[in-house]
Amino acid sequence: MYSPRLHIAIMEPSRIIFEGLQTIICHSSLDCRVSRVERLEELTEMMEHTPVEILIANPMQFVNLEKEVKKLRKSYPTLAIAGIDFGIIHRQSILTDISFTLYDTPEHIIHSLTRLQEKSQHPEEEKEENNHLSPREIEVLTCLVNGMLNKEIADHLHISVHTVVRHRKNITQKTGIRSQSGLTIYAISKKIIHLEDMEI
Amino acid sequence: MFHTPKTKVRPATKMAELIDANPHLLLMLQHFNIDFRVNDLTVWQLCIRQGISENLFVSIANLYNGFDIRGPQPFTRGDLLLVIDFLKSSHDFYRREKYPQISSYIRQLQENHPVREMKLLEKFFKEYFDEVLEHLDYEDSTAFPYFISLLEGGENDRLGKRYSSKVYGDHHTDIELKLQDLKNLLLMYVDIEGDLELRRKLLFALYELEFDLYIHSLIEEKILIPSGQRIEKEVNV
Known part of the structure; x- marks a missing residue:
């Protein structure tokens, strides 16, 4: 049986809003199916057997469940979340990738969802392009394996501590190695530093 | 990290079938000090034989099988x-x-x-x-x-x-x-x-x-x- 590749779940208690969104999506060019879920738990259960690519949610339903949402994202890195902006929360919620309001045009909403779908389908590509450390990151790494603290690295390279932390985060993301001693072995394997400079 | 194929553990499931689907459960049995010869006992029967509460056993076995514990459980x-x-x-x-x-x-x-x-x-x-x-x-x-x-x-x-x-x-x-x-x-x-x-x-x-x-x-x-x-x-x- 034919089944569309894109599965959108909508988590919105108002039936009027749910059916409105469903109609807009079904009348668009998006090749997808739409499910309705009442609560986050229900979504988690659903995702255990059926993949969901996009969740459209009323962010009010995430209140006090921030931890659960983050965990869900960690378990399903390709899940994209679109928030419905009711104008109550002004700040873009960190839990959602994009948001739209109920007064946006259907075209606008579909456009946002299409872009989100593309992102959800190709999350790896961006990562792969950048798997190599930048020259700056190599400098930070060299300082790190020489036992320098963030503050010392910042002074040495004339950058802020905040930037050092950002570089460190990127290094870990790209190499998959978190600990300082692990990074030392990485740096030696990649011949970024030479063992003669180090004491074993 | 390694993830097991997800099989939900239920009291009526046969223990041997569960082990077959996820051999890591042997380690769980060992930690519970339960012998591996589980015959054709179901989870529920095994719990009675071992004097372990079914709720606890099923909860832990489900963690091994990749299912979270939902909400507060009445563990004694x-x-x-x-x-x-x-x-x-x-x-x-x-x-x-x-x-x-x-x-x-x-x-x-x-x-x-x-x-x-x-x-x-x-x-x-x-x-x-x-x-x-x-x-x-x-x-x-x-x-x-x-x-x-x-x-x-x-x-x-x-x-x-x-x-x-x-x-x-x-x-x-x-x-x-x-x-x-x-x-x-x-x-x-x-x-x-x-x-x-x-x-x-x-x-x-x-x-x-x-x-x-x-x-x-x-x-x-x-x-x-x-x-x-x-x-x-x-x-x-």
């Missing part, structure tokens, strides 16, 4: 004492079996490939092992005695009011992070060739340890700490 004090025995038994498994095994594989690999990276890798593992031992010792000497005394309803003179489930929760660290580093170094970076058999054995041992450590922390986070906090509230009312 007896259940939680069993949880402590379970965790102690897994400590034993790490201390006496898994770490020495991994350590000997790394030693052998280092001897076969005396490159400096391997020397550093061995040092890395040794440091990591020391950290883990310290953590296990802390749980055995401080956290578990506290919980046992709390569960048995005795006065907690030695630790007094200073210790609590919350303190334990804060002290609770992710000891599997460095393990991931070790795995990634071996899979992606350390420059040695050949010796596939030994390297496969080492990696399998690391995966097995990582999986069990992961479940171990889940049991502490999802069962022991919340239940401990609940009982502390009851005691203090």
Whole structure:
């Protein structure tokens, strides 16, 4: 049986809003199916057997469940979340990738969802392009394996501590190695530093 | 990390079928001190035979099978004492079996490939092992005695009011992070060739340890700490 590749779940208690969104999506060019879920738990259960690519949610339903949402994202890195902006929360919620309001045009909403779908389908590509450390990151790494603290690295390279932390985060993301001693072995394997400079 | 195919554990499922789908459950049986000859018993029958509450057994087995514990569960004090025995038994498994095994594989690999990276890798593992031992010792000497005394309803003179489930929760660290580093170094970076058999054995041992450590922390986070906090509230009312 034919089944569309894109599965959108909508988590919105108002039936009027749910059916409105469903109609807009079904009348668009998006090749997808739409499910309705009442609560986050229900979504988690659903995702255990059926993949969901996009969740459209009323962010009010995430209140006090921030931890659960983050965990869900960690378990399903390709899940994209679109928030419905009711104008109550002004700040873009960190839990959602994009948001739209109920007064946006259907075209606008579909456009946002299409872009989100593309992102959800190709999350790896961006990562792969950048798997190599930048020259700056190599400098930070060299300082790190020489036992320098963030503050010392910042002074040495004339950058802020905040930037050092950002570089460190990127290094870990790209190499998959978190600990300082692990990074030392990485740096030696990649011949970024030479063992003669180090004491074993 | 390795993920098992998800089979939801239910009281009426046959234990042997569950093991067949996820052999890691053998380790769970061992930690519960249950013999592997499970005949054609269902989970429910096995629990009766062993005197373990079905709720506890199913919850832990489901953690092994990749299902979270939803909401607060009514674990009894007896259940939680069993949880402590379970965790102690897994400590034993790490201390006496898994770490020495991994350590000997790394030693052998280092001897076969005396490159400096391997020397550093061995040092890395040794440091990591020391950290883990310290953590296990802390749980055995401080956290578990506290919980046992709390569960048995005795006065907690030695630790007094200073210790609590919350303190334990804060002290609770992710000891599997460095393990991931070790795995990634071996899979992606350390420059040695050949010796596939030994390297496969080492990696399998690391995966097995990582999986069990992961479940171990889940049991502490999802069962022991919340239940401990609940009982502390009851005691203090």
